[in-house]
Structures are given as structure tokens and as C-alpha cells.
Amino acid sequence: xxxxxxxxxxxxxxxxxxxxxxxxxxxxxxxxxxxxxxxxxxxxxxxxxxxxxxxxxxxxxxxxxxxxxxxxxxxxxxxxxxxxxxxxxxxxxxxxxxxxxxxxxxxxxxxxxxxxxxxxxxxxxxxxxxxxxxxxxxxxxxxxxxxxxxxxxxxxxxxxxxxxxxxxxxxxxxxxxxxxxxxxxxxxxxxxxxxxxxxxxxxxxxxxxxxxxxxxxxxxxxxxxxxxxxxxxxxxxxxxxxxxxxxxxxxxxxxxxxxxxxxxxxxxxxxxxxxxxxxxxxxxxxxxxxxxxxxxxxxxxxxxxxxxxxxxxxxxxxxxxxxxxxxxxxxxxxxxxxxxxxxxxxxxxxxxxxxxxxxxxxxxxxxxxxxxxxxxxxxxxxxxxxxxxxxxxxxxxxxxxxxxxxxxxxx
Numbered sequence: 001x002x003x004x005x006x007x008x009x010x011x012x013x014x015x016x017x018x019x020x021x022x023x024x025x026x027x028x029x030x031x032x033x034x035x036x037x038x039x040x041x042x043x044x045x046x047x048x049x050x051x052x053x054x055x056x057x058x059x060x061x062x063x064x065x066x067x068x069x070x071x072x073x074x075x076x077x078x079x080x081x082x083x084x085x086x087x088x089x090x091x092x093x094x095x096x097x098x099x100x101x102x103x104x105x106x107x108x109x110x111x112x113x114x115x116x117x118x119x120x121x122x123x124x125x126x127x128x129x130x131x132x133x134x135x136x137x138x139x140x141x142x143x144x145x146x147x148x149x150x151x152x153x154x155x156x157x158x159x160x161x162x163x164x165x166x167x168x169x170x171x172x173x174x175x176x177x178x179x180x181x182x183x184x185x186x187x188x189x190x191x192x193x194x195x196x197x198x199x200x201x202x203x204x205x206x207x208x209x210x211x212x213x214x215x216x217x218x219x220x221x222x223x224x225x226x227x228x229x230x231x232x233x234x235x236x237x238x239x240x241x242x243x244x245x246x247x248x249x250x251x252x253x254x255x256x257x258x259x260x261x262x263x264x265x266x267x268x269x270x271x272x273x274x275x276x277x278x279x280x281x282x283x284x285x286x287x288x289x290x291x292x293x294x295x296x297x298x299x300x301x302x303x304x305x306x307x308x309x310x311x312x313x314x315x316x317x318x319x320x321x322x323x324x325x326x327x328x329x330x331x332x333x334x335x336x337x338x339x340x341x342x343x344x345x346x347x348x349x350x351x352x353x354x355x356x357x358x359x360x361x362x363x364x365x366x367x368x369x370x371x372x373x374x375x376x377x378x379x380x381x382x383x384x385x386x387x388x389x390x391x392x393x394x395x396x397x398x399x400x401x402x403x404x405x406x407x408x409x410x411x
Contacts (some may be wrong), residue, residue: 002197018087018116019116019181020083020087020116020117020132020133020134021083022079022127022128023054023057023075023078023079023082024127024230025127025128025302026054026083027093027336028052028053028054028086028092031092032086032090032091032092033052033053033054034052034053034054034056034092034093034094034095035052035094036049037053037092037093037094037095037164038095039094039095039096039097039164039165039166040094040163040164040165041159041162041164041165043045043218045162046161046162046163047161047162048161048273049159050163053082053092053093053094054082055195056094056161056163056275057078057082057093057154059161060074060078060154060157060158061074061075061078061191063157064344067344069337069340070340070341070344071268072149073150073340073341073343074135074154077147077150077154077341078150078154079134080108080134080135080147081093081096081104081151083134084104084107084157085100087116087155088107094163094164096168097168098168098169101151101166101168101169101181105144105148106255107139108138108139108143108144108147109120109139109141109144110138111135111138111376113201117134117135118133118135118136118295119131119132119133119135119137120133121134121169122136124136125337126347143338146338146341146342148169149188149341149342149345150341151169152169152170153345154168155167155168155169155170156170165322185349185350185352185353186187186353186356186357186359186360187346187349187353187354187357189340189347189361191345191346192224192361194331194332194346195220195324195325195328195346195388196220196326196405196406196407197326197327197328197331197340198327198331199213199216199217199220199324200217200407201279202216202327208302208303209217210283211283211301211302212228213282213285214283214284215299215300215302215320216278216320216323216324217279217280217407218222218277218279218299219233219275219299219317219320219321219322220324220354220405221273221276221367221405221407222273222276222298222299223276223351223354223355223358224354224357224358224405225270225272225273225276225353225358225403225404225405226255226257226267226269226273226358227267227358227359227362227372227375228257228355228375229260229351229355230265230317230318230352231259231260231314231316232257232259233298233299233312233317233351234298234311234312234313234314234317235258235311236255236256236257236258236297236298237294237295237297237298237311238268238290238294238295238297238298239290239291239292239294239295239296240255240256240257240298241253241254241255241269241274241277241289241290242254242256242292246396251356252268252269252396253268253269253270253273253274254266254267254268254269254396255268255269255273256265258376259377260377261350262379264372266374267375268396268399268400270396270399270400270403270404271404272400272404272405274284274289274403276407277290280395284300296308296309297309297310297311297312298311299311299312300318307322318350318351319353321349321350321351321354322350325346325347325348325349325350326347327345328346329343329344329346330343333348355376356401359372359376361390362375362402362403363402365402365403369399371399375399
């Protein structure tokens with residue numbers, strides 16, 4: 001039997017009598033359907049068939065149909081938000097603002113009124129039971145963060161799909177035009193730490209395992225510390241590293257990279273990156289620093305000769321990273337079902353996520369945005385402006401001091 005449609009809510013909180021209904025039973029009146037949500041994108045921009053919020057959310061959840069656990073976790077979070085929006089605010093999902101989401105974040109930590117939102121007693125009830133509630137109690141800070149990660153992924157996808165005009169959770173992160181969606185494909189500091197722990201725990205019982213573990217560590221290092229694209233890793237030789245003295249006589253290492261549009265840029269090779277390069281080369285019985293003009297690829301084969309000039313393919317690089325992210329996701333899933341959402345994020349990561357992760361972490365550490373821009377090649381370098389040399393040295397120093405990978409002491 002279908003639940004009755006929710007009555008239109010007043011501008012303030014809806015009456016306590018209006019109780020939450022599970023998402024699959026929810027029937028919304030036109031005013032709360034999101035058909036005319038204030039954050040809806042123009043109809044010409046829409047790339048999905050959905051015309052209301054419930055249909056749009058269903059389309060998003062369908063992307064995870066191959067993982068029942070992920071669907072359950074994701075549905076729970078979007079269900080809570082929609083119910084809170086329509087019952088507590090009298091707004092559809094597609095009308096929520098950045099300020100609304102800040103209020104919702106506090107609500108998750110203390111869902112009130114409890115009689116409406118929180119299950120009475122400790123016994124779990126079927127979703128069809130009249131006493132079903134979306135919460136078992138207040139969420140812990142970690143669970144609140146997890147909920148917002150999932151909702152951010154939802155809004156980012158709805159934005160990319162042209163259903164909503166922008167992601168209200170990403171507003172504070174925008175650096176360019178207000179309508180440009182925040183880059184969401186990056187790893188938080190906590191998730192990045194899990195990836196590093198995973199690599200440091202890789203088996204090293206025999207020579208092949210040791211070389212494979214060393215390669216995984218090096219690939220993560222050069223992508224993260226260098227902020228390189230996958231295509232730049234596979235196309236750059238070891239000889240692209242070079243050293244020069246700055247105005248104070250300090251030797252600084254750099255990596256010359258040719259990126260999009262055949263544009264060349266200099267990436268600061270920090271002391272940490274050079275130490276990791278030496279560590280990786282020693283694993284292959286090579287001298288710690290590359291020679292000028294050395295044609296060996298940045299990533300060496302596990303099987304075959306270390307002096308091979310054949311670079312790793314982008315497909316092979318992708319498989320290495322998918323293995324690492326898959327193992328990291330498995331470590332999270334082993335902690336319990338409440339980690340499934342974050343595990344799903346890790347399992348979907350790719351090489352480009354590491355580039356975005358590096359950029360996000362650099363800005364978190366307050367590295368000058370001009371330096372981040374130049375490190376990542378977001379604008380062309382001027383090769384004729386001599387006064388930029390001192391600025392490059394400052395960029396190197398700022399990158400080295402504040403942007404670190406911090407591998408542990410395990411050998």
C-alpha cells in the first residue's frame with residue numbers, strides 16, 4: 001500500500017505529524033518535487049531524462065546497481081537529506097543552498113525533533129513498518145563527514161548531468177566562475193593515508209614482489225609530488241631530471257615535462273622526490289641519480305632489463321593504480337560495512353585523481369596558487385622573461401617545504 005503524498009510544507013518547519021517515509025514509498029507534491037527547483041539547470045543542459053528530484057536520485061543510484069552494499073549506504077544518505085529538506089525546510093532537494101547544507105551538517109549530529117527522526121528503541125524495523133525512522137541516533141563526526149562525502153558526490157554528478165546548476169556543497173572550493181563545479185575526484189588526507197599504508201604493507205618476500213612494491217610506491221610518489229598527468233609519466237625519461245644552482249648557490253633539482261599541447265614546464269623535484277627516485281633506482285641496481293640525457297623511462301619494468309628504453313603504457317600504469325586503490329578499498333571494507341562508501345570512492349580512483357589530490361593538498365597547505373598553477377602546467381611558462389627565475393626558486397622552496405608525501409620508515 002502506497003504512503004499518502006506529503007502535504008506542502010510551510011516556509012518554516014513542517015508539523016511534527018508529518019513523519020518520514022522511505023524513499024521508495026515517497027510521493028511528493030509538485031511544489032516539493034524539484035520540477036521547478038531554484039537550483040535547476042536550464043532544460044537544454046540536462047543530459048538525463050529525469051524531470052524531478054526523485055527520478056534524478058534514482059538515476060544516480062542506478063550507477064551503483066552492481067554493488068548492493070553501496071546502493072544501501074548511498075540511498076540512506078540521500079534519503080535522509082530529501083526527507084529533511086521537505087519536512088524540515090519545506091524545500092525540494094534541487095532548491096537547497098550552501099547555507100542549508102551547513103544547517104544539515106549540524107542536524108546530522110543531533111537529529112531533532114527526535115520523535116520524528118530517531119528510531120525508538122534499539123530494534124531495527126523494516127522499512128515498511130509505520131515506526132520506521134531514518135536515524136538510529138546522532139551521527140559521530142566521522143559518520144557526518146562520510147555522509148557529506150556521499151552527498152557531495154551526488155551533487156557533483158547532478159551538476160555534471162546538467163540537472164542542477166551547481167553543487168551547493170562545493171561553493172567554498174570554487175576558484176573560477178561561480179557556475180563551474182568543484183573537482184570532486186580527489187582523495188582526502190585520511191584516504192590518501194590509507195593508500196600509502198596499503199603500499200607500505202605490500203609483500204616483499206621475493207625479488208618480483210620487492211620490485212613491484214617499489215614500482216607502486218614510485219608511481220604514487222611521482223604522480224603526487226610532481227602532480228603529473230598519466231601521459232606525462234609514461235612519456236618522460238629519467239634524463240628529464242636535472243640540477244642547477246639558484247642565486248644563493250643552493251642546488252635544486254627539477255623535472256622537465258612536456259604536457260598538453262606540447263608545452264614544456266619545469267616541475268620542482270623536491271629533496272623528498274629525489275630521495276624516492278634514488279630509492280627506486282637502487283631497487284633496480286642503478287646509480288641513485290640519473291645521468292644527463294638518460295633515456296630510461298620514469299617507470300621501469302618489473303620483468304626484463306632495467307636499461308630498457310620502452311616506456312610503460314598508459315594502460316599498464318592504469319592497472320598498477322587500480323590494483324593499489326583496490327587493495328586500499330579492501331582494507332577499508334575489512335573495517336566494517338560503515339566504511340563501504342569510502343571504500344567505493346577509493347575503488348573508483350585513477351591516476352588523474354592523484355593529480356587533483358596533489359593540487360588540493362598543496363592548497364590545503366597554503367602553497368601559493370600561482371606556484372600550484374605553474375607546477376601543474378595550467379598556464380604556459382614564459383621562457384624569455386628572465387625575472388621569473390627568482391620566482392621559480394621561491395616556487396621550488398615553497399613546494400619543498402610544504403608539499404610532502406611522508407612515507408614511513410618501513411624499508
